[in-house]
Amino acid sequence: MSIRLPSIIRAFDGPMTRELVLSPGDFGLGKMPQNAQPVAVARSICGFCSTGCGLKIHLDASGEAVSLTPDPAYPVNLGMACPKGWEALTPLAASDRATTPLINGRPVEWPEAMDEFTTRFRGIMDRHGAESCAFLSTGQIMSEEMAFLGMLAKAGMGMVHGDANTRQCMATSAVAYKQSFGFDAPPFTYEDFEVSDVLVFIGANPCIAHPIMWQRVERNPFHPEIIVIDPRKTETAVAATQHLALAPKADLTLLYCLAHWLIREGFVERAFVEAHTTGFDDFAEFVKDFAPEVRLAETGVSVEVFEKAVRTISAGKRVSFWWTMGVNQSHEAVRTAQAIINLALMTGNIGRPGTGANSITGQCNAMGSRLFSNTTSLLGCHDFTKQEHRAKIAAATGISEERMPTVGSLAYDQILAGIETGQIRGLWMIGTNGAHSWIEQERFRELIQKLEFFVVQDMYPTTETAQMADLFLPAAGWGEKEGTFINSERRIGVSHKVCRAPGVALADFHIFQLIAEAWGVRDEFTRWSSPEAVFQILKEVSRGQPCDITGIRDYEMIEAHGGIQWPLAEGSEQPEAHRRLFADGTFFTPDGRARFLFDPPRPVAEPADAEYPFILLTGRGTSAQWHTGSRTSKSAILRKLYPDTLCADLHPEDAGRLGVRDGDALQITSRRAGITATARVAAVVQPGQIYLPMHGAEVNRLTKLDVDPHSRQPSYKHCAVQIRRG
């Protein structure tokens, strides 16, 4: 239309048009909506996954967050965020936020809640001993809070047992590293993604689970070969140059076949192995049984595909190996992770840029939990049983030495088993939704019902778990409190309070302070006055350990450097943005040598059979979903990004046989329970397999409790089911 009609006839402008006018933003933000122009900007680390992205939080005049954008200056994410990060503030404003403590669903004030907490737990512990009450925590709270919880429960209240949902995610990597390297020390930095010439992903789908890490792979200028080992054709497998679609849980055998071939064909980096490792000869002897020609049939991988991959690895100059939950959540997870570590060690792919046996962590502070949760090891990866360690921690924390725990805790599954036997009678669950996420859910729910006293501390009283609580404590969430997270590459970052918590909800840190007071141990925690004060304690705790952070002055220094990776011992030079471990080939074992550790593969607990002919795989649904969805389901825009019903991926062959089309209801039944899901027919899974996203609350009714003997991490990636058209 060449002639512009008058605006009374054709309104090019007006109030609705002006609602969407953008104006230039300060703080390097570019154009921003007028109604969300920040007055100031704070920086924070995202509180969802372990990538640990830096976010710029846009503040209004009252200092409250109005929106956010990813921080271009932060070395982790370089100005990018996944949908969860973009929407990190939205779940805070959910209508079902907890605003007050609840006793059996009845709102009460904090003093009454604290009385209930202390009276009930104390009563149980008086009657049944200190071991009768336990806590189960999370990888979603800050390091300072984790340390406080671990010390309060054990040194303050006298509990013996405590664990966390990190058992479901990273326990395997922690144990594997500890056994192989002498310390739980993921060696890499994200820069390694950018400089490898061969990247091998085992049981990992970073395109969906860690998209901001995948960004680094896309930025790799060396046109790297990308090998994905995964039963499913994931987004990552599609983006890769090679995909080894192995049979579920055939990973250990496949990795031993790789080792066999590399040894046989002479690709072992002898000098490195001899100088820096022990146990290689035994390992070489052991994998003689894993000739690919003989054993490959078990893995479902063809000889051609295998050979192409192994030749790629052998030809690589900077080969990095990356794994996630496909490895960690297995019945033989630790040995699988160590089979990966063994490959890196024997080919000398460690300590150099673009190399490493690298576990990509799950939760935003799983790495903090591994150092400071005071559960499987005494604070700072010390030994409960060593007097000198207890004395050191007592001195660092200001807590009396005689209060220090002398034994380690039971693992998550053992605490639950303890409920069954009557050993555990009181349970305190913090920031995790076990009634949704724990394996073999029916059993979990039955056991919780058996407890005399069940306390849940969470942002939402509506989670499946919170609804079972006798006492519910309302917690502030990420963005409503302060503290540090440690990301996958050991980078410590600070998160800030930029929102007010609703009602009388309190930061977990403050709840722990209240409990310390109510329990009568306030004097033991006089130095635990604020997250930043506790950070100073944690520095002292770390002194002399491989994770020594005494060189970090305070939060301000962390922020000024764009996060700081551990270690940084006192007197160190200014830290570089990207640092990796083991550059000198010295590991954290007493003799400084890495270990080759291995065991023969074991059969799965529940193979497919005539009655239950399908293998159920579970895992991440989309990048817009996090764990049990207690937060991500609160964002309307995130809900748009995943299906509104539980969808099951099924291979076209199976679908044809069962007469199933897209959208049909499926009855999926295991030996434990039966559920309904909507079929999506695609060859992304192999025949005989079905995939369900773990975000559906009903999915873990199907799964079977089976744990790795070393890490006690449950095997979520394998159980047998039958499928009918429903």
Added chain:
Amino acid sequence: MSTVEHRRSRIDDLLRAQRQIMTAAERFSKWHDRSHGTAGERYEHLIPLTRPGAGEQFAFEVNLDQCTGCKACVTACHSLNGLDDEESWRDTGMLTGGPGDPWLQTVTTACHHCADPACANGCPVLAYEKNAETGIVRHLDDQCIGCSYCILKCPYDVPKYNKKRGIVRKCDMCQQRLSAGEAPACVQACPNEAIAIRIVKTPTNVTGGLLPGAFPSNYTLPTTRYISAKPLPENARPFAHDEIEPEHEHPPLAWMLVLTQMAAGLFFCAAIAPSLVRLAGPVGLGILALGLMVSVGHLGQPLRAWRCFLGWRKSWLSREILAFGGFFQAGAAAVWTGWPALYQLAAVIGMSSVFCSAMVYIDTRRPSWAARRTHVKFFGTALLLGSTMTTALLAFFGDLSAWFIAFTAAAAVVRTVLYFAERRDLRRDLADTSSDSHRSARILKEKLGDMLRLRAGLIWIATISGLLALANLPMLALVSFLTTFAAQLLERRLFFMSGAAPRMPGVPMPVHE
């Protein structure tokens, strides 16, 4: 201080501290550094540095190889444009391939800023403006009357109805950012730089579709380019393609269509049987008024509706509204004067408006709304409801004359023909999996079977009672009319619910409000 008091004051302290939020941010985290990270820098190679020349325009370019499914573009569009809670102008879908050589591809999609935008062509009030220089198709929010016709017209499901505001909103390629040398929100937010803005030759004729499963591009000439270094697999198809879901039922539109068509039918009957004018005229006019009220009432911004004539050059909706206006004026004049010539005029304009109504839907190019079927349905409804209503009126207020018998017979014939024609189409479409209407037929059969059966029952009752009414039973003429009316209302509901909308491959249907 007693312990309880002490504890209380301690809690108060902590709650006070919890409400304090400026502490850390104020101390050292406030960020006043404006020197780096401006939204333009990183994206210089992703946006054009020059303006489009003659015959050129801006267009999205999506590098499929770089899109690995994180969907950050959707949330960034939402956040950086300050949109409502559930609102984003970018969607994601998915393609899959296999079973041999399985394949998966996320498809990010927003407005394709078409060379011949169907939304703009359909808009009755010219609320779309295609910028002559940039080619960006901009929606004029203050012009929009909220009729939602653009949603039916766009084969990519781009315009989204915003209930809160009663208007449609859509992607404008962040033209405000582009004009300041900044990258659009989605371009900025993609970690893998999969989305770019390029200058392209404005397409004039194209074959095929944007992607497998996308609507043929020759309809609107979309400008987005999906590129990949590898050819897409032969067997690529939208993910979960076989899943079917009924579309929105649009109750006001169903009522409006059935009522206005009935009115046209009544005036038609009155025009051919002048002895009926006393009865059919006023009733027809009243029904028409009711239908038009419903149609205005369904608009999100009815007060802006007076501009609806603006789009008459291209928009069948604009033409339909004008035709209805003429129909009402002619009808009112006819009823006022009682002149048979005016009745004939009203009948002609009435039938023209039925034609326009049909064209409104035919012009969307949804396969199940193809010309023959829609014309048969709409004109059939006009004749059927006109004749059944006429018989009912005659039964009560007139006499059981030859006209009564004639209209009863006509109604029975039209009703039967309509019903069996629909059944035949449904059977054919179900049997022919390659038919464009197969999906709609599946929706009818698998999701709306109850409604189909109910409609069949109503048709039978209407037919039998209509014939029995000949035996001097006026009540049965009324029953026949009412059941016929209900059957046609149901037919129109099915028309909307089974009118499978084309979408970008694998993009889920938006949640119905």
